[in-house]
Amino acid sequence: MTYKEKYNHWLESNYFDEETKRELRQLKDEKEIEDRFYTDLKFGTAGLRGKIGAGTNRMNKYTVALATEGLAQTIVNRGQGAMDRGVAIAYDVRKYSDNFAEIAARVLAANGIKAYLFDDIRTTPVLGYTVRKLKTISGVVVTASHNPKDYNGYKVYWEDGSQILDDIASEILDEISKIKDFDEINIMDLDEALDKGLITYIGKEIDDDYHQKRLDMAINDDIDKDIKIVYTPLNGTGNKPVRRILKDRGFTNVIVVPEQENPDFNFTTVGYPNPEDPRAFEYAIELGKKEDADILIATDPDCDRIAMMVKDNKGEFIFLNGNQTAALFVNYILSSRYKNGTLPKNAAIVKSIVTGDLGTAIANKYGVKMFETLTGFKHICSKANEWDITKEHTFIFGYEESIGYTYGTLVRDKDAIISTMLIAEMAAYYKKYGKTLLQVLENLYEEFGYYREHLISIVLEGVEGSKRIGRMMDELRANPIESFDNIKLSKTIDYLLEETGNPKSNVLKYFLEDGSWYVVRPSGTEPKIKLYVYTKDKNKEEAERKINLIVDTVEEKLYSIK
Template sequence: MDYKKVYEEWLNNDFFDSETRKELESIKGNEEEIQDRFYQSLEFGTAGLRGKIGAGTNRMNQYTVAEATQGLATTILARGKEAAEKGVAIAYDVRHFSKEFAEITASVLAANGIKVYLSDDIRPTPVLSYAIRHFKTISGVMVTASHNPREYNGYKAYWKEGSQILDDIADEILDNIGKIKNYSEIKNMDLQEAIDKGLVVYFGEELDNLYIKDMLSLTINDEEVDKDIKIVYSPLNGTGNKLVRRILKEREFNNIYIVKEQESPDPDFTTVGYPNPEDPKAFKYSIELGKEVGADILIATDPDADRTAVEVRDKNGEYVFLNGNKIGALLINYILSERHRKNNLPENSVVVKSIVTGDLGTRIAEKYNVEMIETLTGFKNVSGKANEYDITGEKTFLFGFEESIGYNYGTFVRDKDAVNSAMMIAEMAGFYKKQGKTLLDILEELFNTYGVYNERLISITLEGLDGQARIKRIMDEFRREAIKEIGNIKLDKTIDYLVDDTGMPKSNVLKYYFDDNSWYALRPSGTEPKIKVYIYSVGKTKEDSEEKLDIIEKATRGRIDSIK
């Protein structure tokens, strides 16, 4: 793509609105900025679109959103009149332009004769997944950039099962986007006209009620739970506030404290900056409130309320952050042990995790004769197993999780679900509190039983064209030659998910196992300009496992830094 030529076309073409052209006028002469905005089109993949908001082909704006939607519309129409009548469910989060992008999506779909169910307000991502299944639509769109910084927005595409699209549908949509020669070819209809014609209808509280009812049905223990446990909750200025608070209230938890500074929607995430509860810094306000009220646990959800993070008060009154692997292991242990105790654990149950998620959950599942299934990274693949078992009936999907603080218990939703997870975490913590234990005590018991499993995630941001090229060189070099030995541990096995026969679709991930069951993996992010290194260790003691993490990190970082 000749980025200068495309920039000039946008700048001088009356088709683009005056605000867009004014924004482009302001960067005239800024070669680096022009290149970044126009050197490529924002790529549509299984994660949909995600990028910075602004004018340009490599940005989230009304034109790139409309283009993606026309590609989706063409894909739906290829499946016939019935698919168009089934329609598309659309929801959106609190970010800048989320509502506008959702309405543009609705208008383009309606112009193509496709029915739309449009959320009447901000809603969590899992509710969008639930809406697809409830309305039996062919597809769905969630306008969100999840936990990305405030400058970003995104567009997640879903299919009829309620999970995000896989490669086959993404490739078809991408192919249809490629057939659009210019933006003037995209169909559009005034939103009010679409509403008047019955092509766009709103959904809201009635659907929320059904969703909450189904989530409540997943309760395992109630009377055995200490409902007076003190919980601080922060929605991080996102979409989780109403439904997380509601479900905890309906479960009759009596001591829920909301972080007031982060209660209301704020597209600038003023109090947190980077609104990712996977980062312990996001808990600053929660810790302050927690110490003030003597909270047992702190729960935070990300802006679109599909991810959940937890901190637990220790014996010294300090709060300890639990990452996704630890929360996942605790939930697996609670769900399996309690359903086993109640004798309602299906014989063919499975737990599903991604290939970059830790193995403690696997050891726990083995104890209860529950199979652990691995999938590629992305909850679309985790939920894909639930979709598969709907058809085959061979297994029962019980719980799915990823290390990136995403979990889902049950099958009502086919995506990560922070509302469901917040309820289960509160139930679990209250259950153990009634026994005089904290989640930290339970984790220690698991380590005593299975060994000390530890982990570390390294994210290296490499932006722009040069960054993309360097990420490719890093992956190429590690493919060419693996690190054979680190300290006293030796390389035992390598899996290259791009070329090896794993029974999974091909993916640009490398995984290296050592002879003590420690391992690390390299994976370029699918949604951010990053390469991620996932490091896992197993030790007899905490110190032993930490030492292994340190030496693996040192070796991998050293190798990456040497690749310029």
């Protein structure tokens, strides 16, 4: 069907409710109608993510039901044992998240599959833990992570507690493709599902268990626990679990940004609730200066990503990006565990291919092997799952530049709660020895060289935007930039066309003769193309000059492609 035929079908079918039809009738912009119906919201290895609204290319109860039906059939294909193990379902603070989670549970129940539904908002990492704790066959979390307020999403996990990889995603997608219309999907009445025991609510027992296991992961206790922390959950799920972990770890000097303390799906005070963007710290900075805090910490709405700012010697707060924070983590974890004798001989760390190399240099110092995967914790934590079986390495830490980190194997996904505890501990440890995290980072630069990084995201929405992103990748693939002043291109890796040991992915990585490199790839979850640039030099100014040169040159080429 054409987009207009799909639009008319939604208006005419008895299956879609009147509220949905009313929303569609109010659309006057033909391009908006086309964007809502020209394609189906794609189910990929990240599940679903898109703008909330009526239409096949939007997040709504019908597209959630469709995705869940595909998941249900994938589980049914594995037999009664898988169906009985069931699916754990969590949801965050976003608009309709609770409704979408309930719809998912009722679709599973209609297929005879047990659903464990959390009784209130939860963080994303606790969902991954719950899958492993309850030994469910799968898990679902309804969240759009750090996206703007008009987005929501649906992430699927498998029995190992990690996000699904291509093989399971392909099975689900194949089952979805067999469904010709939404009215083929059965949805059980909630009360009936509860009476039959096909839906069970999960309460605080999981939270308590997970909380204690997190506390047990502390590394050092010889620290200055009077360190003053300003924390903002950015109106998301992190407020209670983060405050609880800090309190029970002994950090009592914690102040929460009051305007951003409680859930708010409109994110009224922050707009774009992504702590990777320093602007998300506006309220935290104001409070931090008032309270003379040592560090500021922010978590995103589903509390899997985390960022921080550190006070300098002038009383200003300096933002640390994901690469810098990761380097501090790697250094603190490895140096501490090396010192106390708890670093395994086969210890390994995993990072993504778009993440900087300072962590690798630090790992080499301690004889710890660094592995690289495609972006996304589904790939990073697949290494932990693999090593569970082979015992070849012990997974110590996983990270990527987009402020995602996981310590140990308790969770097979990024976890901002354990990361908050470790940031507080790390800052408190160095404070006892008279150092801030900024000074520790500078010491690392002096030892290993000045690593610099820069990320550019070009947002191109809609049908034409998607096509233009495709043209950009095609042009760069066919005609790479051969030099930047006197710095020549030395090597290219095409993760789509070459065998790299990773799954195929539309990513281009360019290495320059001086050790600099850059990566271009379309985002897997948002309508944008991303440019990652990295340089290293003994001289800080020269490293920054090369960053600007590469960014300007590549950006100019990208914008020239219409």
